[in-house]
Structure formats: C-alpha cells, structure tokens
Amino acid sequence: MAxxxxxxxxxxxxxxxTVQRRKYILNAIETVFKKYGFMPLETPSMxxxxxxxxxxxxxxxxxxxxxxxxxxxxxKLVEYNEKGLGQENEDTTFLPSVDGSLRNLDAKKALPFIxxxxxxxxxxxxxxxxxVMNRNDITLPFKRYxxxxxxxxxxxxxxxxxxxWQCDADVIGSNSLLNEAELLKxxxxxxSILQIPVSIKINNRKLLSALAKYIGAADKFMGITVAIDKxxxxxxxxxxxxxxxxxxxxxxxxxxxxxxxxxxxPAALPKIEAMLGHLEEGALGCTELxxxxxFLKTLxxxxxxxIDVTLARGLSYYTGAIVEVQANAGSLTSSIGGGGRYDNLxxxxxxxxxxxxxxxxxxxxxxDVMEDLNLFPETLRANETKILFCYFDEATQLRALELCASVxxxxxxxxxxxxxxxxxxxxxxxxxxxxxxxxxxxxSNEMETGKYNLKNLISGEQREVSQEDLTQIAY
Amino acid sequence: MAxxxxxxxxxxxxxxxTVQRRKYILNAIETVFKKYGFMPLETPSMxxxxxxxxxxxxxxxxxxxxxxxxxxxxxKLVEYNEKGLGQENEDTTFLPSVDGSLRNLDAKKALPFIxxxxxxxxxxxxxxxxxVMNRNDITLPFKRYxxxxxxxxxxxxxxxxxxxWQCDADVIGSNSLLNEAELLKxxxxxxSILQIPVSIKINNRKLLSALAKYIGAADKFMGITVAIDKxxxxxxxxxxxxxxxxxxxxxxxxxxxxxxxxxxxPAALPKIEAMLGHLEEGALGCTELxxxxxFLKTLxxxxxxxIDVTLARGLSYYTGAIVEVQANAGSLTSSIGGGGRYDNLxxxxxxxxxxxxxxxxxxxxxxDVMEDLNLFPETLRANETKILFCYFDEATQLRALELCASVxxxxxxxxxxxxxxxxxxxxxxxxxxxxxxxxxxxxSNEMETGKYNLKNLISGEQREVSQEDLTQIAY
Numbered sequence: 001m002a003x004x005x006x007x008x009x010x011x012x013x014x015x016x017x018t019v020q021r022r023k024y025i026l027n028a029i030e031t032v033f034k035k036y037g038f039m040p041l042e043t044p045s046m047x048x049x050x051x052x053x054x055x056x057x058x059x060x061x062x063x064x065x066x067x068x069x070x071x072x073x074x075x076k077l078v079e080y081n082e083k084g085l086g087q088e089n090e091d092t093t094f095l096p097s098v099d100g101s102l103r104n105l106d107a108k109k110a111l112p113f114i115x116x117x118x119x120x121x122x123x124x125x126x127x128x129x130x131x132v133m134n135r136n137d138i139t140l141p142f143k144r145y146x147x148x149x150x151x152x153x154x155x156x157x158x159x160x161x162x163x164x165w166q167c168d169a170d171v172i173g174s175n176s177l178l179n180e181a182e183l184l185k186x187x188x189x190x191x192s193i194l195q196i197p198v199s200i201k202i203n204n205r206k207l208l209s210a211l212a213k214y215i216g217a218a219d220k221f222m223g224i225t226v227a228i229d230k231x232x233x234x235x236x237x238x239x240x241x242x243x244x245x246x247x248x249x250x251x252x253x254x255x256x257x258x259x260x261x262x263x264x265x266p267a268a269l270p271k272i273e274a275m276l277g278h279l280e281e282g283a284l285g286c287t288e289l290x291x292x293x294x295f296l297k298t299l300x301x302x303x304x305x306x307i308d309v310t311l312a313r314g315l316s317y318y319t320g321a322i323v324e325v326q327a328n329a330g331s332l333t334s335s336i337g338g339g340g341r342y343d344n345l346x347x348x349x350x351x352x353x354x355x356x357x358x359x360x361x362x363x364x365x366x367x368d369v370m371e372d373l374n375l376f377p378e379t380l381r382a383n384e385t386k387i388l389f390c391y392f393d394e395a396t397q398l399r400a401l402e403l404c405a406s407v408x409x410x411x412x413x414x415x416x417x418x419x420x421x422x423x424x425x426x427x428x429x430x431x432x433x434x435x436x437x438x439x440x441x442x443x444s445n446e447m448e449t450g451k452y453n454l455k456n457l458i459s460g461e462q463r464e465v466s467q468e469d470l471t472q473i474a475y
Numbered sequence: 476m477a478x479x480x481x482x483x484x485x486x487x488x489x490x491x492x493t494v495q496r497r498k499y500i501l502n503a504i505e506t507v508f509k510k511y512g513f514m515p516l517e518t519p520s521m522x523x524x525x526x527x528x529x530x531x532x533x534x535x536x537x538x539x540x541x542x543x544x545x546x547x548x549x550x551k552l553v554e555y556n557e558k559g560l561g562q563e564n565e566d567t568t569f570l571p572s573v574d575g576s577l578r579n580l581d582a583k584k585a586l587p588f589i590x591x592x593x594x595x596x597x598x599x600x601x602x603x604x605x606x607v608m609n610r611n612d613i614t615l616p617f618k619r620y621x622x623x624x625x626x627x628x629x630x631x632x633x634x635x636x637x638x639x640w641q642c643d644a645d646v647i648g649s650n651s652l653l654n655e656a657e658l659l660k661x662x663x664x665x666x667s668i669l670q671i672p673v674s675i676k677i678n679n680r681k682l683l684s685a686l687a688k689y690i691g692a693a694d695k696f697m698g699i700t701v702a703i704d705k706x707x708x709x710x711x712x713x714x715x716x717x718x719x720x721x722x723x724x725x726x727x728x729x730x731x732x733x734x735x736x737x738x739x740x741p742a743a744l745p746k747i748e749a750m751l752g753h754l755e756e757g758a759l760g761c762t763e764l765x766x767x768x769x770f771l772k773t774l775x776x777x778x779x780x781x782i783d784v785t786l787a788r789g790l791s792y793y794t795g796a797i798v799e800v801q802a803n804a805g806s807l808t809s810s811i812g813g814g815g816r817y818d819n820l821x822x823x824x825x826x827x828x829x830x831x832x833x834x835x836x837x838x839x840x841x842x843d844v845m846e847d848l849n850l851f852p853e854t855l856r857a858n859e860t861k862i863l864f865c866y867f868d869e870a871t872q873l874r875a876l877e878l879c880a881s882v883x884x885x886x887x888x889x890x891x892x893x894x895x896x897x898x899x900x901x902x903x904x905x906x907x908x909x910x911x912x913x914x915x916x917x918x919s920n921e922m923e924t925g926k927y928n929l930k931n932l933i934s935g936e937q938r939e940v941s942q943e944d945l946t947q948i949a950y
Binding site for chain 2: 003004006011013014020022035038039041042047051065066067070072073077078082097100101102105107110111114115116119129130133134153163175178179181182294299350401402405411413414416418419430433434
C-alpha cells in the first residue's frame with residue numbers, strides 16, 4: 001500500500017521561490033564577506049561526537065543529533081558489557097547494563113558504544129577543529145567565512161528549526177580591535193543591503209567581569225552573566241531574584257541593577273568608567289569600547305550601533321567584545337545575529353594562544369523578518385525563464401526548438417513547451433503560472449516567412465520578430 | 476587534557492581554494508540549469524526512515540545513516556519489549572530481544588524503536604516525496620534542479636566519499652522525448668564550459684526488455700540487466716558466467732553477447748532494429764532513440780553522444796532512456812553523471828501516473844577529474860582581495876582604514892592588515908601568501924601629501940596615486 005509521506009518535525013522543504021529568496025539573502029551576506037577579504041570554508045555535516053560533546057554545555061549535548069554506527073551497531077555495546085559481566089569483582093556501575101538486561105540498559109552509558117558521530121551544532125567548533133588540524137598550512141591572521149546548515153534537536157517553535165543555516169565570519173590570530181570594527185561594519189552593510197532596520201548592540205565581557213569584582217563576587221561571574229542574559233525575558237525583578245538565588249546580598253544586587261540601568265543611557269561610557277574604571281578589567285573594557293567607536297566612525301556605519309551593558313550572551317567562551325543584532329521593525333524581535341571575541345577556543349583541541357573574533361548571521365530568522373516586513377524584491381521569481389516557445393505540431397516543434405536553442409546561446413533563459421499534443425492555450429497557461437513574461441508562438445505561416453509573433457504576456461503587446469531579433473531583445 | 480581532533484572517515488574539510496573550485500563547478504552547472512528553465516528545490520538533510528527505506532535495495536538500506544531519536548532513545552524499545560514479555564503466549568519471535576537480555580537484542584528489530592530519521596541517500600526520492608506532498612501547488616511539467624549533499628555509509632575509497640554532492644535536474648509530468656534531448660544537451664553544455672572531454676552514452680531500457688523477450692527470458696529481465704551493468708568491470712566472459720548462473724542456456728547467452736557486441740558499432744541502430752524491431756518494445760526503443768537523435772541534431776551538441784547497448788544502469792526504477800557520462804581523458808574512468816526516464820517513482824508515495832526524466836552530476840567526481848586534468852582556471856584564488864593596505868602606526872592605521880573603506884564602497888574587495896604592531900615586511904608577507912596583487916603602504920609622508928604608493932606585488936611596478944585613483948583602478 002502506498003505510504004503517506006511526511007517530513008521530520010522541525011525540518012522544511014524549500015520550494016523554488018523560497019530558495020531564490022534564501023539565495024538572495026545568502027548572496028548579500030557572501031558579497032560583503034568577500035569584499036572584506038574573508039575566505040570560504042566548508043566542513044563536513046558529521047563530526048566525531050568527541051569533537052562536539054562538552055562544547056555547548058549539558059543542554060547542548062542533549063540537543064546534538066547522534067548517528068548510529070554503521071554495520072551491526074550493537075556489537076561493541078554487547079561486547080563491552082559482556083566483558084565486564086564475565087570478570088570477577090567487576091565494578092558494574094560502569095557497565096551500560098548492570099545485569100545484562102535490556103530493561104537496565106543505561107541510555108547515556110550505552111550511547112558511546114552505538115554512536116560515534118553527530119551532526120554539527122554550530123560552525124564555530126568545527127572551525128576551531130579545522131584550524132587545529134591545519135595549523136601548519138594556515139596564514140595568520142586567518143579570515144574565514146562559512147555558510148552551512150547546523151542541526152539541533154530543539155523543541156520546534158516559531159523561528160526555531162531543527163535544521164537551520166548559520167553564516168559566520170571569524171578572524172583568528174589577531175588581537176586588533178580593527179577586526180571587531182570591520183565585523184560590525186559588515187553587519188551594518190549586510191542589513192543595509194537587505195533593507196532591514198536593525199539595532200546593533202555591543203558590550204564587553206571585561207566590563208561584566210569587572211562588575212563581578214566590583215561587588216566582591218568575582219567567583220560568581222558566570223552566574224551573574226547568565227542572569228543578565230535573561231533580562232529581556234524576565235525583567236529587572238527577575239534578574240534580581242536569580243542574583244539572590246546565586247547568593248548575592250542586597251547591596252550587591254543593587255549595584256548590579258544600577259549598572260544595568262545604564263543601558264538606556266546614550267552617554268553610558270563615562271558613567272561606566274566612573275563606576276568600574278579603577279579596576280584593571282573595567283578600564284580595559286572602556287578603552288576597548290572607546291577605540292572600537294573611533295574605528296567605527298572612520299568606517300561610517302549607517303545603522304545605530306550602541307553600547308548595551310545588559311548584553312551578556314550565554315556562550316561561555318567569549319572574553320572581550322560581544323555583539324547582538326535585532327530587527328528594529330516587525331513582530332519578530334529575537335536576535336538575527338550575534339558574536340564576540342574568544343581567546344581560548346582552540347585550546348581544547350591542543351592549540352593555545354590563538355585569539356579570535358567572529359559574527360554570525362541567522363539565515364532563517366533573517367528570512368522570517370524579511371517575509372514579515374515584505375522586503376523581498378518583487379523581481380525574485382521561482383525561475384529565470386524569459387521566454388516560452390509554443391507550437392502546434394511536430395514540424396513547428398522542431399523550428400521552436402531551433403529558435404529556443406539560438407536564444408539560449410546568448411545566455412538568455414528560455415523554454416520550449418515539451419509536449420506536442422497540448423493546445424496553445426495550455427502552453428500559455430504554463431507560461432502564466434510560471435510568470436514567464438514572453439511567449440513566441442510558431443505556426444506554419446511563421447515557419448514559411450521566418451517572422452515570428454512575440455507576445456508580452458503582461459502588457460499583451462505583440463510584435464513581429466526575426467530569429468536574430470529574438471536573440472537580441474532585452475527581455 | 477587536550478584532545479587530538481579528527482574527522483569521521485570518508486568526510487572532508489574543504490579549505491578556501493577547494494571551496495572556490497567547487498563553486499566554480501556548481502556555478503557552471505547551475506547556470507545551465509537556469510538557462511533551460513529549471514527551478515531550484517532544497518529538501519531537508521534528514522528524512523523519515525520510512526521515506527528512505529526500501530527505495531535503494533537491501534544494500535542501500537544498509538548504507539543509510541540513521542539518527543538516534545532525541546530524548547531517552549531507549550524508552551520505546553524497552554517498553555515494546557516489556558509489553559511483549561508481559562503478555563501470555565506472546566510470540567517472542569517478533570520481539571527485539573526474545574528474553575529481555577542485551578545479548579539477545581536483535582539489531583535489525585531494535586532499530587525502528589531507536590531511530591526514526593535518516594540522512595538523505597540521493598536527491599531523487601526526496602524529490603518524489605516533495606512532489607507527492609505538494610501535488611496541488613505544482614504546475615506540470617515541473618522542471619526542478621537540486622544541488623545538495625547526500626550521505627552513504629559506504630566503504631571509502633578513491634572517488635567514493637561518505638558525504639558528497641549531487642546536482643540533479645528532473646522534468647516530471649511530461650512524456651516528451653524533447654526533455655531527454657534537452658537534458659543531454661545540458662550535459663553537453665556543462666562539460667563544454669568545464670572543458671572536460673566526455674563520452675555521453677545513451678541506451679533505452681525498452682531494448683533490454685525486448686532482448687529478454689527475444690531470448691525467451693522475460694522473467695529474467697532484471698537479472699540480465701544487472702549482469703550487463705557489470706560488463707565494464709568483468710568483461711564479456713564474466714557477464715556470460717552470471718547469465719549462466721541465473722539460468723540462461725548457451726543459445727540465450729550467445730544472443731545476449733551478440734547484442735552486446737553492437738556497442739562498438741557506429742551504426743548500431745539499424746542492426747538493433749533488425750534484431751529486436753519485430754517486438755513492440757524493441758520497435759519503440761528504436762523509434763525513441765531515432766527521435767532523440769533528431770532533436771539532438773537540432774540542438775547542435777558538441778560532445779560525442781553515442782548509443783551504447785551495453786549501458787544498463789543498476790537502478791531498478793528506470794523504464795525508458797538511460798544515460799551515463801564518462802570523462803574521456805585522465806586516469807579517472809568512473810561515471811561523472813547519469814540518469815534516465817522513470818515512470819513510477821511517485822507511485823510508492825500514492826501518486827501514480829507521473830512520468831519523469833532526470834540527470835545527475837557528481838560534483839566530487841567532476842572535481843577529481845578536473846584536478847587530475849589540471850582544468851581549474853589559474854585565476855581562481857582562495858580569496859578575492861585585490862589590495863592590502865599597510866601602515867606603520869596608529870595614525871597611519873586610521874588613514875589606511877579610511878582608504879580601505881573608500882575602495883570597498885566601489886565593490887572592490889580590499890583588506891587592511893589588522894595589527895598595528897607588525898612590521899611592513901610582515902604585512903607584505905601576508906599579501907604574498909594570500910596572493911593579493913596590490914599593496915598600498917601608508918606612511919606619515921603619504922598622509923601629508925595625499926599621494927600614496929601603490930605597488931603591484933607581482934610585477935614590482937610602483938606608482939603614485941590619490942585616494943580617488945585608488946577607487947578607480949582596474950585591479
């Protein structure tokens with residue numbers, strides 16, 4: 001019996017018009033990446049689980065898609081378990097199944113024996129792995145871009161998919177803040193091309209670190225950062241509740257909230273300096289922000305770029321600048337881009353001392369925002385066909401094919417209706433449905449005279465043309 | 476301790492130059508696809524295993540990459556097994572583990588409970604699924620192209636990867652042989668652009684079907700096809716051995732070999748017709764081939780397109796024309812493209828009566844052939860940067876940044892060396908390693924005069940230019 005096919009939850013087909021629109025966005029991003037000297041990299045969809053695990057926190061590990069080993073995937077699991085069971089005094093706590101039963105098989109312990117590969121979760125960890133594996137062939141500073149799908153077994157919801165695309169640009173092997181400035185300018189340029197009004201927010205992790213020291217809670221830095229990161233969703237009161245929960249006293253909480261209140265201040269920098277400038281990291285954070293803005297002035301950005309001290313970003317590997325982009329219009333307020341500087345990303349793969357900074361564009365969210373704001377150019381169509389050749393019978397079909405071929409030699413996208421048995425009205429219906437602008441109908445008269453009727457299907461205008469004319473018209 | 480990272484077997488990183496070269500091939504293929512009116516489609520990397528299983532033969536099922544269910548992936552397996560074990564008189568032969576032990580867990584039976592998704596194996600089955608799911612929104616004939624990765628857990632070897640790209644163009648909903656002709660012309664055009672000398676071989680499954688009837692072995696059609704498909708590897712004697720094994724007698728074998736001997740005949744068609752023309756399918760196969768060549772003559776193909784009666788192609792769903800492309804030069808003789816007509820592909824998903832025909836380009840094999848034949852344009856570089864701005868200190872850095880920004884406003888790819896502390900020689904070394912052609916060095920003198928030194932790093936030639944000159948040079 002025929003099966004009714006379906007798609008895995010959280011995944012999507014992209015039909016012709018959608019692909020063209022996605023390509024429109026990708027093209028805008030890639031054009032800017034290349035203009036700033038970034039070089040393309042592509043890594044495999046599958047990585048060793050050992051490469052991925054432990055890089056995205058415990059929650060991230062849960063969201064990794066794991067691929068079952070090829071061949072008899074149970075053999076390793078059974079063998080390991082049996083060996084343990086066979087030995088005397090074996091410590092059974094480390095066995096996937098303490099008594100060899102399926103019921104007591106521990107899913108987490110069993111996993112490494114049945115799955116060694118996973119789908120990539122982001123583009124940053126594969127990039128770090130690539131850098132370490134190719135360290136001898138890479139010229140530093142290395143500016144790479146990467147535009148590929150990533151997969152997360154997250155609960156699907158509006159704007160969140162299980163397969164989605166990231167477009168990353170990173171510079172590694174350079175400490176210069178010029179990189180941060182150029183990356184911010186690239187955000188500015190891409191969103192100007194796409195005509196999405198955006199807020200680009202920047203902060204510096206060093207300020208958050210100084211803040212933690214300032215209130216005498218340096219040991220709670222990550223906890224404070226995670227709390228601040230939730231401000232958008234839970235508000236000041238919510239943040240305060242979390243801060244209390246992780247053990248801050250009233251004075252400490254008040255100081256954090258006072259700091260966060262600076263986010264609405266257009267001249268925040270001197271006030272931040274007054275508060276944290278006496279601490280080494282505070283002074284450094286302020287100097288870095290000031291320098292960054294000096295570069296940005298030279299680069300002449302179009303969109304609003306503002307310091308937002310409440311910007312924290314969840315990822316633990318950021319150590320300097322952090323940045324986030326939000327659309328300023330429409331109903332979709334979630335982040336459409338983000339990034340920052342990291343100093344230790346390649347350490348875990350055995351290559352310390354490489355600093356990097358990067359930004360990421362979320363293709364799927366940008367798409368959703370553009371659709372919401374009706375920003376896709378009207379000229380984007382499912383196909384690029386300029387003209388359809390129609391005909392009546394086998395003789396006129398051959399002439400139509402000849403004309404179609406000669407138009408194509410000029411690089412013009414053209415089609416000939418394939419089936420000889422269809423009526424002209426059916427052929428024109430095909431052209432209309434596909435929004436092809438021109439039709440050329442070949443009858444026996446036209447074959448004799450060598451003069452063909454070219455019809456503009458939108459205006460209805462008709463004109464008589466020769467074969468040569470057909471190849472020279474600006475369709 | 477730092478881990479030493481590695482890649483899963485059979486997968487590859489593509490560094491900047493490799494990506495540019497792959498894009499060069501993809502771009503040639505896509506340009507032709509679009510010129511012939513094909514529209515892009517993209518389907519998810521993951522499909523339901525129910526969509527994929529049973530479509531590629533038993534061997535194909537083995538080669539599917541399966542993804543472990545999210546959450547506690549063992550729960551369903553244990554629950555099903557326990558239910559069975561708990562019921563009286565339960566037929567334990569259908570349980571994943573007949574006695575509830577890990578040792579007796581049947582890998583094949585357990586699989587559907589722990590994995591419901593798999594990675595796509597080709598682009599044809601996902602396309603058929605898409606057509607069936609979107610049948611009401613699709614205008615027929617539907618011409619779609621799709622250029623995406625596919626995954627097969629095959630034994631890696633030269634030219635065979637576990638993640639590789641296919642570029643497919645298919646027309647569905649039209650029986651016209653004009654489609655076959657245009658698809659063959661597309662092969663012809665793409666390989667002309669890429670300058671790969673190729674042999675395009677065509678055959679018709681109807682002839683093989685007629686041959687089976689002719690020798691009185693219609694029931695052994697697929698067996699005979701599979702044997703013929705192996706001719707390249709095992710020779711005539713090898714084919715004969717297989718034919719004997721599947722039960723053909725001496726006369727039958729001789730007739731098949733006599734038919735196969737026609738492959739070297741430049742005027743094979745009348746001889747095939749003499750042999751098989753009295754059978755309905757034989758006559759039809761010959762008529763179709765003759766008509767196809769008439770269309771091809773009008774389309775004016777450049778590469779050799781020849782009938783090869785020994786072409787069988789393994790896939791069982793082909794029903795009419797079959798085609799295969801091989802490089803005519805170099806050491807890599809395996810197929811770099813193939814396709815054919817299928818009449819029943821959407822049947823299995825509940826949509827009968829849709830005929831289709833398609834071709835596929837194997838990106839990775841085409842890449843290997845082009846590398847082997849040294850066919851990539853010399854102009855392809857890892858990046859597209861035309862000019863690097865160099866400087867001495869913080870003051871000259873700002874001017875360099877300003878100049879770099881003004882060059883970029885003209886769409887010219889430009890870079891500024893990011894770190895202020897490096898010597899000029901270090902900066903020029905960066906330009907040389909990245910094969911950037913021009914360098915512009917900004918000193919305090921240049922800042923004062925507004926005249927900058929532009930150096931061609933290949934010819935060594937130097938000239939004095941203004942800021943405006945810099946934006947107008949043809950780099």
